[in-house]
Amino acid sequence: MGLVMDRAELAEFLDQAFPQVKGDFAIDALDEDELVVRLCVAERHLRPGGTVSGPNIFALADVGIYMAILARLGPVALAVTTNASIDFMRKPVAGVDLVARVRLLKLGRVLAVGEALMFSDGDTRPVARASMTYSIPPK
Template sequence: MDLKPIMDAQALNRFLETDFPQTHTDGKVFDVTMVSPGMVVMQLVPNERHLRPGGTVSGPTLFALADVAAYCVVLAHIGPVALAVTTNLNINFLRKPKPGPLSCTCRLLKLGKRLAVIDASIFDEDGGNLVAHATATYSIPPR
């Protein structure tokens, strides 16, 4: 599968800010840091509302990181299609993340005309511990 991105990190971050400003309601927490063929890396710097008792980042926050990063890897390769939507996302929580920055590496497993399948791995801030793993499927609207 030969995948060449058509949006870079700056374009994806700008798209999120203009088309999905609600992702930054309490300040900017999602940031695309890298785009390469078939891949996107997104960082999440959690604020107080993303934490839960026990000194960890909440499960819904990890889910959101996987979903937004998966959306970005699809858009990086098809362009700014706001109506591409999640049709499935399955996540496994593997380790308790520290209450600090997380990164999510998303890889396109399949990019078809109507569906995209993505593998997402979420790591803690030092990049050493895989804290969650997800697979997602996105529906791509007809052009």
């Protein structure tokens, strides 16, 4: 299945459907195989000690996989996360954006399964890995 939304359309949809996170995420790359999304780290994303908090790392994975699904299905606002698993592997580098490399493993009529591998920008060592399943509403 090819792409039906490009980076600009995805960013506009995210800003309109989820204004509470406007400016938090940027799509760095998108093609048939992968979406690369960035958490634009600000003070509000940090935990004591100055590194990105776990809930914000989770949000990066969730938004990234959701955007990868929408890129293929179009603006389906009611696609929802039904299962999530995340492994936190190391502390993110302080003061640096986080980048997620997202792949869809399955995109069916009812369910989509994706994975996100997250890194501190400029570092090749993964910070976290997430696997998520989404329910796709009927047309």
